[in-house]
Amino acid sequence: KNILIVPGDGIGQEVTEVGKNVLVKIAEKFGHEFIYDEALMGHVAIEATGNPLPDETLEKMRKSDAILFGAVGHPKYDNDPTAKVRPEQGLLKMRKELGLYANLRPIKLFDELLGASSIKPEILKGSDILFFRELTGDIYFGEKGRKNDNNTAYDIAEYSRYEVERIGRKAFEAARTRGKRLMSVDKANVLETSRLWREVIQAIAPEYPDVTVEHQFVDSAAMLLIKDPRRFDVVVTANLFGDILTDEASQIAGSMGMLASASVGDSTGVYEPIHGSAHDITGKGIANPLASVLSAALLLDISFGLKEESDAIISAVDKLLKDGFRTKDIADASTPAHLLLNTQSAG
Amino acid sequence: KNILIVPGDGIGQEVTEVGKNVLVKIAEKFGHEFIYDEALMGHVAIEATGNPLPDETLEKMRKSDAILFGAVGHPKYDNDPTAKVRPEQGLLKMRKELGLYANLRPIKLFDELLGASSIKPEILKGSDILFFRELTGDIYFGEKGRKNDNNTAYDIAEYSRYEVERIGRKAFEAARTRGKRLMSVDKANVLETSRLWREVIQAIAPEYPDVTVEHQFVDSAAMLLIKDPRRFDVVVTANLFGDILTDEASQIAGSMGMLASASVGDSTGVYEPIHGSAHDITGKGIANPLASVLSAALLLDISFGLKEESDAIISAVDKLLKDGFRTKDIADASTPAHLLLNTQSAG
Ligand SMILES: CC(C)[C@H](C(=O)O)[C@@H](O)C(=O)O
Ligand SMILES: CC(C)[C@H](C(=O)O)[C@@H](O)C(=O)O
Numbered sequence: 001k002n003i004l005i006v007p008g009d010g011i012g013q014e015v016t017e018v019g020k021n022v023l024v025k026i027a028e029k030f031g032h033e034f035i036y037d038e039a040l041m042g043h044v045a046i047e048a049t050g051n052p053l054p055d056e057t058l059e060k061m062r063k064s065d066a067i068l069f070g071a072v073g074h075p076k077y078d079n080d081p082t083a084k085v086r087p088e089q090g091l092l093k094m095r096k097e098l099g100l101y102a103n104l105r106p107i108k109l110f111d112e113l114l115g116a117s118s119i120k121p122e123i124l125k126g127s128d129i130l131f132f133r134e135l136t137g138d139i140y141f142g143e144k145g146r147k148n149d150n151n152t153a154y155d156i157a158e159y160s161r162y163e164v165e166r167i168g169r170k171a172f173e174a175a176r177t178r179g180k181r182l183m184s185v186d187k188a189n190v191l192e193t194s195r196l197w198r199e200v201i202q203a204i205a206p207e208y209p210d211v212t213v214e215h216q217f218v219d220s221a222a223m224l225l226i227k228d229p230r231r232f233d234v235v236v237t238a239n240l241f242g243d244i245l246t247d248e249a250s251q252i253a254g255s256m257g258m259l260a261s262a263s264v265g266d267s268t269g270v271y272e273p274i275h276g277s278a279h280d281i282t283g284k285g286i287a288n289p290l291a292s293v294l295s296a297a298l299l300l301d302i303s304f305g306l307k308e309e310s311d312a313i314i315s316a317v318d319k320l321l322k323d324g325f326r327t328k329d330i331a332d333a334s335t336p337a338h339l340l341l342n343t344q345s346a347g
Numbered sequence: 348k349n350i351l352i353v354p355g356d357g358i359g360q361e362v363t364e365v366g367k368n369v370l371v372k373i374a375e376k377f378g379h380e381f382i383y384d385e386a387l388m389g390h391v392a393i394e395a396t397g398n399p400l401p402d403e404t405l406e407k408m409r410k411s412d413a414i415l416f417g418a419v420g421h422p423k424y425d426n427d428p429t430a431k432v433r434p435e436q437g438l439l440k441m442r443k444e445l446g447l448y449a450n451l452r453p454i455k456l457f458d459e460l461l462g463a464s465s466i467k468p469e470i471l472k473g474s475d476i477l478f479f480r481e482l483t484g485d486i487y488f489g490e491k492g493r494k495n496d497n498n499t500a501y502d503i504a505e506y507s508r509y510e511v512e513r514i515g516r517k518a519f520e521a522a523r524t525r526g527k528r529l530m531s532v533d534k535a536n537v538l539e540t541s542r543l544w545r546e547v548i549q550a551i552a553p554e555y556p557d558v559t560v561e562h563q564f565v566d567s568a569a570m571l572l573i574k575d576p577r578r579f580d581v582v583v584t585a586n587l588f589g590d591i592l593t594d595e596a597s598q599i600a601g602s603m604g605m606l607a608s609a610s611v612g613d614s615t616g617v618y619e620p621i622h623g624s625a626h627d628i629t630g631k632g633i634a635n636p637l638a639s640v641l642s643a644a645l646l647l648d649i650s651f652g653l654k655e656e657s658d659a660i661i662s663a664v665d666k667l668l669k670d671g672f673r674t675k676d677i678a679d680a681s682t683p684a685h686l687l688l689n690t691q692s693a694g
Binding site: 073077078079081082086088092118119120123139140142144145146148151152153154155156157158159160161162187188189190191192193194195196197198199202215217218219220222223225226227228240241243244245246247248250251256276 | 420424425426428429433435439465466467470486487489491492493495498499500501502503504505506507508509534535536537538539540541542543544545546549562565566567569570572573574575587588590591592593594595597598603623
């Protein structure tokens with residue numbers, strides 16, 4: 001099995017190294033042979049080649065069996081809205097080129113971190129949410145540009161029935177194996193894309209009679225997520241809404257630093273933390289590598305079908321937390337200094 | 348002064364009655380003469396006239412000095428994504444016709460409700476946020492429709508420099524009178540409208556050297572709002588992002604039932620709760636009328652410049668809460684039955 005490592009920018013470099021080390025250890029322990037390669041993407045790729053997703057990287061991606069990805073981004077571009085070449089273009093192009101239309105974001109709270117969240121433990125306890133974020137459509141990929149002498153900007157959001165149906169089915173199927181509840185999130189009282197979205201979900205729902213479907217407007221869902229996270233089981237939503245809601249939902253798990261994601265679709269799957277490149281903490285050794293470690297676990301489970309190996313990683317993370325080890329984002333005043341991890345020592 | 352009362356649908360009817368009663372009491376107490384009229388909008392207007400915003404209502408709106416509004420919406424339309432006439436069209440048309448481009452949503456936590464939120468009190472304490480949501484542009488008002496034989500839906504998001512600048516200036520000016528911090532929320536790493544948004548905010552910032560500006564991506568802002576609400580002072584953002592973030596932020600105030608909003612712009616201001624028509628609790632007398640009461644307070648302050656009268660309402664709400672009165676949404680196990688309000692008795 002070939003695994004391509006794409007650390008990207010900022011803390012992507014630090015955390016992906018830890019994620020890869022875990023894969024190496026697991027292969028040793030369970031007697032697998034994984035072959036690793038590495039490739040550039042994002043700001044580091046722009047610096048090296050002028051292109052945020054060089055052809056060489058894309059080719060390596062297509063040839064690999066799974067990709068462990070870090071993050072892309074750089075404040076330089078964020079502060080220059082007129083920049084023509086941007087790290088994020090590489091990310092979006094990868095998603096489109098590899099047909100990664102389904103982004104799975106499990107929001108699972110480790111018992112040990114029940115107190116780490118800003119939300120009350122009695123509200124959180126028992127929360128377990130799986131997001132299906134559509135990843136290759138919506139306002140991310142429609143035509144965009146300027147008009148009226150550069151005085152007006154526009155972005156086109158677009159969805160086809162086919163696009164909604166394929167992510168919808170994935171979500172229904174997952175709901176079947178879990179709590180049998182699916183929440184579809186849209187803004188059907190305003191958006192035409194959302195009305196199509198709702199039509200399609202309603203149309204396929206009868207094929208999954210064992211799953212209870214609830215439709216929520218995105219504003220209401222953003223509120224309910226904090227008010228009553230246990231109301232959520234599987235959530236399916238459009239690209240932009242999924243982006244916003246899953247970042248918000250990270251607070252349920254205590255920290256963005258704990259959340260892994262899987263992007264799957266037509267071919268090779270990509271596994272990555274939901275956090276970004278976080279240049280403000282880059283190089284300090286304080287980034288939480290567990291999102292990358294848990295991404296490695298998702299990779300083994302989803303792309304390789306190695307459930308036992310995947311569970312071994314999750315148990316190891318659980319034990320690490322039970323033993324009291326913490327990175328800064330999930331530490332509190334009571335964490336003793338010798339249990340305060342940094343990315344280096346966590347490896 | 349002429350005040351138009353537009354209760355709209357569902358609990359809009361119940362809560363607006365209470366809001367109006369408070370205006371009547373205040374006028375008596377402070378010796379003002381307000382003249383009231385009433386008009387239909389939303390589902391009730393569709394039932395009566397076929398039009399969610401009848402011409403007669405719009406005319407009355409234009410002639411009034413301020414509008415106290417309830418909510419519009421009905422599950423019937425939510426569950427039928429193909430409906431051609433919808434209550435929300437009336438709301439959007441009102442916003443556009445009256446030029447209500449600035450939607451102010453203050454998120455203020457009454458001390459007494461510090462425990463009512465799902466967020467920990469120590470995270471919340473001292474939070475005080477003022478949102479400026481742009482209200483007449485973005486994906487709400489661009490062209491939308493179907494193509495490819497009804498198999499593809501699209502919505503166009505659009506912003507002009509002028510539109511961003513006028514809401515931006517309002518937000519900067521408000522920040523000056525408060526904590527002097529402005530957060531502008533966009534998705535400039537993906538959207539062209541957001542890049543224009545950021546350009547404009549950056550361009551006018553030097554005119555407000557006393558205000559510190561921070562740019563956040565909407566996903567990150569959705570996360571920070573829960574993690575660290577005190578980081579926020581004044582927030583300025585586009586229509587769709589504002590819709591999502593303010594509903595989410597309602598959890599800071601303990602309940603959506605506590606939050607008022609003011610929509611202002613070219614002419615008559617509209618004052619309304621941020622909650623919707625909530626048909627699930629309509630007619631039960633359990634709706635929290637305080638968002639409408641606080642909307643009346645905003646009306647007196649912003650449209651009529653009656654600060655003392657406005658403050659009197661806010662103090663009354665504070666006293667009501669201190670005396671232990673609660674509607675169901677903000678009650679807890681310790682609330683005695685005789686202090687549990689319903690809309691009728693609160694009037
Ligand atoms: C970096 C950015 C373009 C990206 C997105 O919005 O999809 C990120 O926020 C994510 O969620 O993966
Ligand atoms: C009812 C709906 C169209 C409306 C909106 O999205 O603007 C509501 O959610 C609001 O926030 O006033």
